[in-house]
Amino acid sequence: xxxxxxxxxxxxxxxxxxxxxxxxxxxxxxxxxxxxxxxxxxxxxxxxxxxxxxxxxxxxxxxxxxxxxxxxxxxxxxxxxxxxxxxxxxxxxxxx
Amino acid sequence: xxxxxxxxxxxxxxxxxxxxxxxxxxxxxxxxxxxxxxxxxxxxxxxxxxxxxxxxxxxxxxxxxxxxxxxxxxxxxxxxxxxxxxxxxxxxxxxxxxxxxxxxxxxxxxxxxxxxxxxxxxxxxxxxxxxxxxxxxxxxxxxxxxxxxxxxxxxxxxxxxxxxxxxxxxxxxxx
Numbered sequence: 001x002x003x004x005x006x007x008x009x010x011x012x013x014x015x016x017x018x019x020x021x022x023x024x025x026x027x028x029x030x031x032x033x034x035x036x037x038x039x040x041x042x043x044x045x046x047x048x049x050x051x052x053x054x055x056x057x058x059x060x061x062x063x064x065x066x067x068x069x070x071x072x073x074x075x076x077x078x079x080x081x082x083x084x085x086x087x088x089x090x091x092x093x094x095x096x
Numbered sequence: 097x098x099x100x101x102x103x104x105x106x107x108x109x110x111x112x113x114x115x116x117x118x119x120x121x122x123x124x125x126x127x128x129x130x131x132x133x134x135x136x137x138x139x140x141x142x143x144x145x146x147x148x149x150x151x152x153x154x155x156x157x158x159x160x161x162x163x164x165x166x167x168x169x170x171x172x173x174x175x176x177x178x179x180x181x182x183x184x185x186x187x188x189x190x191x192x193x194x195x196x197x198x199x200x201x202x203x204x205x206x207x208x209x210x211x212x213x214x215x216x217x218x219x220x221x222x223x224x225x226x227x228x229x230x231x232x233x234x235x236x237x238x239x240x241x242x243x244x245x246x247x248x249x250x251x252x253x254x255x256x257x258x259x260x261x262x263x264x265x266x267x268x269x270x271x
Contacts, residue, residue, distance in 0.1 A: 001218040001219070002218060003215065003218070005218070007122075007199060007200075008122070008199075009122040009124075009199050009200075010116070010119075010120050010121040010122035010199065011120035011121075012122070016122075016199065016200055017200060018193065018199075018200055018218060019189075019193075019200055019201055019202075019203055019214065019215065019217075019218065020124055020200040020201070020202045020203065021202075021203055021205075021211075022126065022202040022203055022204040022205075024204060025204055025205065025206045030150065031149070031150030031155070031206060032206055033205075033206045033207070037206070037207065037208060040208050041205055041208055041211050044208060044211055044212070045211060045215075048215060052200055054098075054124070054126075054202050
């Protein structure tokens with residue numbers, strides 16, 4: 001199985017990867033990741049087919065959301081749903 | 097629904113898991129590796145534990161992972177991981193993914209190698225016997241003094257946590 005073995009999130013109709021990427025490590029000092037590592041983790045996950053990102057305004061006091069916003073803008077990551085931000089980027093038939 | 101769920105934290109099986117199935121909610125469990133405890137990177141010491149990771153020293157979990165019961169769960173995990181010849185983290189994730197009601201466990205990687213390792217858990221199919229071994233080795237303990245220690249997630253419903261969410265505003269809960 002891979003990250004593109006999509007499934008629905010309960011009965012919501014959202015279509016998500018079988019593993020979500022948590023980003024509480026992004027921008028977090030002691031046990032988190034340096035920014036360049038966060039960036040490579042994000043892109044590796046998306047390039048492997050992942051479309052399900054967990055973030056929150058409390059992660060690194062908002063820094064996690066800011067970093068992810070930048071990564072999405074940089075790569076125009078079609079079809080990534082930042083879940084708690086409750087918006088969805090463009091969809092395509094190939095990648096929900 | 098987002099809740100902590102792992103081989104060492106199975107309390108949501110009491111109420112939340114059945115409720116999610118009844119209501120058609122997917123569960124996205126956080127901390128499926130129990131803040132790294134289930135990677136096996138911590139070693140048991142006479143008092144506490146040693147190792148390289150965030151559970152050593154000051155951290156939000158304190159020493160709560162380093163219990164007799166959790167070390168026994170880790171021993172069971174080691175046994176199954178040796179059978180399938182995979183790292184402990186991958187087998188622990190495969191167990192979570194295999195449980196009913198799970199949509200997508202939430203990975204937490206601070207290093208790129210950890211992400212690659214975690215993603216490889218998708219290749220693992222545990223046999224019914226292996227799943228049963230892990231189930232039995234990590235069964236929820238019957239708690240004494242339940243009213244004083246209600247278990248996750250009720251243990252985090254405290255006035256202090258409420259204040260971080262609502263500030264000084266009084267919010268009447270649903271009833």
